[in-house]
Amino acid sequence: MKVTVIGGGSWATAIVKILSEYSGIKIKWWMRNHDAVEHIRKHHHNPKYLSSVEIHPSKVKPYFNIKEAFKGSEWVVLAVPAAFLENALEGLSSQHFENKKVVSAIKGIVPEKHLLVSDYLTEEFQVPLSAQAIIAGPCHAEEVALEKQSYLTIASPDIELANSFAKILTCRFVNASGIDDLYGAEYVAVIKNIVALASGISHGLGAGDNFQAVLISNAMLEIERFVNYIAPAQRQLNASAYLGDLLVTAYSQFSRNRSFGNMIGRGYTVKTAQLEMNMIAEGYYAVKSIHKITKDWDIELPIIDFTYNVLYKKNSLKKEFNLLKTKLI
Numbered sequence: 001m002k003v004t005v006i007g008g009g010s011w012a013t014a015i016v017k018i019l020s021e022y023s024g025i026k027i028k029w030w031m032r033n034h035d036a037v038e039h040i041r042k043h044h045h046n047p048k049y050l051s052s053v054e055i056h057p058s059k060v061k062p063y064f065n066i067k068e069a070f071k072g073s074e075w076v077v078l079a080v081p082a083a084f085l086e087n088a089l090e091g092l093s094s095q096h097f098e099n100k101k102v103v104s105a106i107k108g109i110v111p112e113k114h115l116l117v118s119d120y121l122t123e124e125f126q127v128p129l130s131a132q133a134i135i136a137g138p139c140h141a142e143e144v145a146l147e148k149q150s151y152l153t154i155a156s157p158d159i160e161l162a163n164s165f166a167k168i169l170t171c172r173f174v175n176a177s178g179i180d181d182l183y184g185a186e187y188v189a190v191i192k193n194i195v196a197l198a199s200g201i202s203h204g205l206g207a208g209d210n211f212q213a214v215l216i217s218n219a220m221l222e223i224e225r226f227v228n229y230i231a232p233a234q235r236q237l238n239a240s241a242y243l244g245d246l247l248v249t250a251y252s253q254f255s256r257n258r259s260f261g262n263m264i265g266r267g268y269t270v271k272t273a274q275l276e277m278n279m280i281a282e283g284y285y286a287v288k289s290i291h292k293i294t295k296d297w298d299i300e301l302p303i304i305d306f307t308y309n310v311l312y313k314k315n316s317l318k319k320e321f322n323l324l325k326t327k328l329i
Contacts, residue, residue, distance in 0.1 A: 001022075001024060001025050001026070001074060001075075001168070002025075002026045002027075002028065002072050002073040002074055002075075003019055003025060003026070003027050003028070003073055003074070003075040003076075003077060003168075004027075004028045004029075004030065004069050004070055004073040004075070004076045004077065005019070005027060005028070005029045005030070005077045005079060006030050006066070006069070006076065006077065006078050006079060006080055006088060006089075007030075007031065007078070007079035007080040007088070007105075008031030008032065008033055008036055008046065008048075008049070009049050009079070009080070009081075009279070009280075010049040010050050010141040010142070010279075011079050011105055011141045012029075012031070012049075012079035012080070012105070013046045013049050013050040013053055013141065013145075014050060014053075014139075014141035014144035014145060015077055015079055015105055015135075016029055016053075016055065016060055017050075017053045017144060017145065018144060018169050018171060018174050019077075019168065019169070020055075020056050020059050020060060021171035021172065021174075022168050022169075022171065025059055025168070026059060026061070027059055027060045027061070028061055028063055028068075028069045028070075028072075028073060029055075029060055029061065029062045029063065029069070030062075030063045030064070030065075030066050030069035031062065031063075031064070032064075032088065033048075034064050035047075036048060036062075037062040037063065037064045040055055040060075040062045041057075041062055044056070044057055049141075050141060050142070050145045052145055053145050066088070066089075066091070066092065067091070067092070067096065070092070070096050070100075073100065074100065074101065075100065075101050075102075075103060075165065075168075076097070076100050076101070076102045076103070077102075077103045077104075077105055077135075078102065078103070078104045078105060078106055078117065079105040079106065080106065081106070081108060081280040081282060081285075082106050082107075082108030082109055082110050082111065082117060082282060082285060082286070083108070083110075083111050083280065083282075083285045084280075085106065085110055085117065085120070086110065089124075089125075092125070093125070094125045094126040094127075096125075097121070097125045097126070097127050100127075100131070101131050101132075101133070101161060101165070102121060102127050102131060102132050102133075103132070103133045103134065103135060103154070103165055104117040104118065104121075104132070104133070104134045104135070104186075105134070105135040106134075106282075107189040107190060107192075107193055107282050108190060108193070108282035108283075108285060108286050109190055109285070109286045109289040109290070111285050111288070111289065114289040114292055114293065116183070116186050116187070116190070117134070117186070118132050118134065118182060118183070118186060129157050129182060130156075130157055130158045130161070131158075131161070132156060132157075132182065133154050133155060133156035133158075133161055133162050133165055133182070134154070134155050134156075134182060134185055134186050134189065135152055135153075135154060135169075136152065136153040136154075136155055136185045136188070136189055136241040136242075136245055137151075137152065137153075137189070137240075137241070137244065137245035137248060137249070138150075138151065138240055138244040138245045138247065138248035138249070139151065139152050139174075139248075140248065140252060140254040140255070141254075142254045143254065144173070144174070147172075147173040148173065149173055149174075149175070150173060150174050150175070151174070151175050151176070151177075151240055151244070152166070152169055152174060152175070152176040152177075153166075153176070153177055153178070153179055153185065153239075153240065153241035154166045154169070154176060154177070154178045154179070155178070155179050155180070155181050155182045155184070155185035155186070155241065156178065156180065156182055157180060157182050158180075159178055159179070159180045161178075162178030162179060162180065163177075163178040164178075165178070166178045179239075179241060181233055181235050181241075183227075183230075183231035183233075184227050184231055184233055184235050184242070185241050185242070187223075187226065187227050187230060187231060188223055188227060188237075188241070188242045188245065188246070189245060190282075190286045190290065191219075191222075191223050191226065191227075191286075191290060191304075192219075192223070192245050192246040192249045192250070193249060193257045193281070193282045193283030193286055194257075194283040194286055194287045194290060194303070194304060194307050195215075195216070195219040195223075195246060195249070195250055195283075195303060196249040196250045196255050196257035196258045196261065196283060197257050197258070197260060197261035197264075197281065197283040197284065197287065197307050197311070198215065198219070198261065198303050198306055198307045198324075199212060199215060199216065199250040199251070199258055199261060200255075200257065200258040200259060200260060200261020200262035200263075200264070200265060201261040201262070201264050201265040201306075201307070201310060201317070201321075202215060202261075202265065202321065203258075203261075203262050203265060204261065204262040204263065204264060204265020204266040204267075205265045205317060205318070205321055207321075211325075212250075212251075214328050214329075215250075215303070215328065216246065216247065216250050216251075218302075218303065218328045218329065219246065219250070219303050220237065220243060220246065222301045222302070222303055222304065223237065223242070223246070224237055225299060225300075225301070226290075226294070226299055226301060229297065229299055230293070230297065230299075256277060256279050256280070256281050257281045257282065257283040257284075259277060259281075260273050260274075260277060260281035260283070260284065261281075261283075261307075263276065263277075264310065264311070264317075265317065270284070270311060283307070284311060287304065287307050287308050287311060287312070288308065288312060290304055291304055291305070291308040291312075302324055302327035302328070303324070306320050306321070306323070306324040
């Protein structure tokens with residue numbers, strides 16, 4: 001079995017590690033950084049992200065040429081930030097995606113186009129939804145590196161495709177299962193990053209555990225309101241793919257969105273926080289798109305409004321926080 005992984009960050013590295021546990025697999029790993037590709041070929045670890053993870057040369061071959069990385073693979077896993085997806089796939093056409101099953105590990109929206117990754121792949125590369133899946137959490141790359149017990153949910157309109165990829169990902173430290181709620185899982189994966197930003201901002205402002213609990217409870221209500229309106233379906237939003245992913249992203253020390261928000265709450269500018277983290281907080285880009293969608297569809301989501309107003313309108317933190325407090329129940 002041949003799988004192509006697109007991306008060179010911590011989550012891509014974690015996915016390569018998980019896939020490497022599967023017997024009889026060949027992984028073609030593409031990343032933009034030529035030096036990183038050469039380093040992995042020589043030293044068998046990613047020099048910048050999760051460098052403790054050993055890359056097995058018998059199973060993993062790094063690539064700098066994306067077209068070569070696509071050749072011959074049955075599966076393609078996308079694991080780059082949504083903001084960089086268009087750039088990463090530049091030069092590819094619908095022909096490169098023919099007869100491939102595409103799995104998105106991206107928890108964000110393609111900026112400017114305001115499209116989910118699944119819709120972007122259909123629009124730009126004619127990849128049918130039936131040939132797509134997404135990887136939902138709750139799962140942090142750092143804990144995968146430590147081989148701590150983790151859980152993944154694979155969502156696809158084709159439940160057989162979802163279960164097939166879940167089987168590939170299931171190993172001694174990962175339990176994966178499939179569901180058929182592609183849009184629901186994808187939207188929740190996007191919104192939970194925005195909620196984690198709000199959680200971090202609140203923490204940076206000095207809010208305690210009591211407020212955090214109320215914030216996350218209200219966030220789940222907002223997620224239910226949004227998802228059931230945009231993509232109505234029968235789903236259990238208290239399942240780990242939804243509620244579990246929200247909780248770990250909002251509370252974990254490994255959550256880059258929470259960390260980014262915490263810096264904003266403590267007075268950092270967006271640019272300064274981005275420079276210090278040297279990692280992408282998907283929620284920062286996603287909140288602009290989700291905010292637009294909520295206004296277009298006239299859906300009231302106070303936590304989304306709060307985060308957008310702080311990050312993009314640059315309104316007073318304390319003023320927006322005091323307004324948010326009046327809208328939570």
